[in-house]
Amino acid sequence: MGAEPQRLHVVFFPLMAAGHMIPTLDIAKLFAAHHVKTTIVTTPLNAPTFTKALNTTTTTTIDVEVIPFPNSNEADGIPEGIENFDQFTSNEMAVKFLKATTLLQQSLEQILEKHKPDCLVADMLLPFATDVAAKFNIPRLVFHGTNYFSQCVTHSMIKYEPFKTVSSDDEEFLIPYLPHEVKLMKSQLPDMMRGDLDMDMDIVNSEWMEIFVRAMEAEAKSYGVIVNSFHELEPEYADYYRNVIGRRAWSIGPVSLCNRENEAKFQRGKDSCIDEHECLNWLNSKKPNSVVYICFGSLAQVSNSQVEEIAMGLEASEQDFIWVLRGSNTKNIEEFEKRVEGKGLIIRGWAPQVLILDHEAIGTFVTHCGWNSTLEGLSCGVPMVTWPVFAEQFYNEKLVTQVLETGVGVGAKEWNRMVEGIKWEDIRDAIRKLMVGEEALELRSKAKKMKELARMAVEVGGSSYCDLSSLIQELSSYNNATTYARD
Structure with a gap:
């Protein structure tokens, strides 16, 4: 009789950014709940994001391995x-940061050498992980942090370059070959994609493109x-993602729903003030569906003038x-804060x-449409x-707005890390459209339906639960086959 197969061990290596680390922790919790041994690899200053949240979960054991971040030399x-x-506000610094992460390869290899895991789940923007996994003869799974829809749009943009059909930045073009009619403007595209993809771009944009292309090759x-x-x-x-683009993929979300207790929901991410x-x-004192929640995520910056416009818009929405x-942009906000106390x-x-x-x-969520926030809004049934x-x-x-029809746009037209304009x-008008009248009821009812589907997907027997189970089963079979091949 052969030796009993060992418990599956998966190592997670997220990009050091809140929007990537938080869902990775949730994914690790999901794997751990399926009796998989899980280890998260991160750097010293990012470790508390994981350790703080893990202190509140008594049911799952997840190890955190800390590797040094490259020094400034x-x-x-x-x-x-x-x-x-x-912590970066410029594209130039963001590119430098992503380049610096490639220096973590050796430390990652040492962790894999020490633990001998069966699988490495690494962020899309850490493409060297594919080579590291190959070196240890284990599968590398990519975590994107976004959805299928945006992957399909990106694929169509790069392959067909539909933005070349328009002459001005504010003219709409159709994204070809998608299941729905989706239109965008050139001004809503990333800088690196706005021009001709084969033209000389400025250095930062061409470096971004290089990183992006390398990530896509590693993913393939x-x-x-x-x-x-x-x-x-x-x-x-x-x-479309599986059959047209040709990727193997498993849907396991919404991963935030693994946090069932209020304490676990509260402990996600950084310390709250x-x-x-x-x-x-405060929320308990309000009527159902009566509160607007507004948040722009952890990366966007809001200009001082836009802060004032938001304050006026909120007040006028009543x-x-x-x-x-x-x-630090809370100039003139103290007076406003006093004026709206209680409201x-x-x-x-x-x-x-x-x-x-x-x-x-909560009746409406004003959001920057980062995928974590968008999916959290959908899975809580909020338009x-x-x-x-x-x-x-x-x-x-x-x-x-166009496919799910659970929201309305505020009119943003410019791809820019600064929230302004x-x-x-x-x-005021966008908020009132979602809070008052017939259209608001219709959008809310569609959002509530999305919440029901999201909750069912992660329950035992739901689509995401089954996808995760079959992935774990497949990794176990792969591991056993590799073990027997070595034996």
Whole structure:
């Protein structure tokens, strides 16, 4: 009789950015709940994001392995003590940071040598992970942090370059061969894609493109892709991704739903400047569907003038609200804060977003359309005012407003990491459209339906539960076959 197969061991290696680390932790929890041994690899200053949240979960054991971030002599231009993508405000520094992450390869190899895991799940923007996994003869799974829809849009953009059919930045063009009619403007595309892809671009954009192309090549050679989505949300795009683009993929989301207790929801991410009970007490004092929640994620910056426009728009909408403000741009906000006391709650810094969105008082979510936030909004059944800023957020907006029809746009037209240029009247009108009248009821009913489908997907027997189970089964078979081949 052969030796009994060992318990499956998966190592997770997320990009050092809140929007990548938080869902990776949730994915690790899901694997651990399926009795898989799980280890997360990160750097010293990012470790608390994991250890703090793990201290509140008594049911799952997840190990955290800490590897040193390259020092400032090794990492060109990265100041000492900076280890997270969220700390950069320029594209140039972001590119330097991604280049610095390639220096983590040796440390990652040492971890794999020590643990001898059966699989490596690594972020799309850490493409060297495919080579590392091949060296240890184990499968590498890619984690994107986004959905099928935006992957399909990106594929169509690169392959067919439809933006070349328009002459101006604000003229719409159709994205070809997608299951739905989706239109975009050139101004809503990333800088690196706005011009002709084969033309000389400025250095930062061409470096971005280089990183992106390398990531896509590494993904094509990988074992497959884990997607934080669920089949019922975007079935045509999951099929397109698998059959047209030709990727193996497993939908295992919404991964945020693994946090069932309020405490677990509150502990996700960084420390909040608001107490869990203070936040819940404020929400408990409000009627169902009566509060607007506004937040732009961890990377976007909001200009001072836009802060003032948002304040005027919120006040003119006459709705109760929770507004998350990051950074120092709180000029003139103190007076506004006093004026709206009781009606508006301003949270400075990090907010317990899932805890807030999941509360029955929330009626609308004004969002930058980052995928984590968008999916959290959908899985809590909250209709959205879409206000995309950069990355693939303009694509996510189209999914919400045109495909799922669970939101309305505020009118953002410019791909730019700085949130600016939207007038208070447009903010007021978009909010009122989702909070008052017939259209609001219709959008809310579609959003609530999405919430039901999301919850069913992650329950035992649901589509995401089954996808995760079959992936774990496949990895176990792969591991056993490889073990027997070595024996």
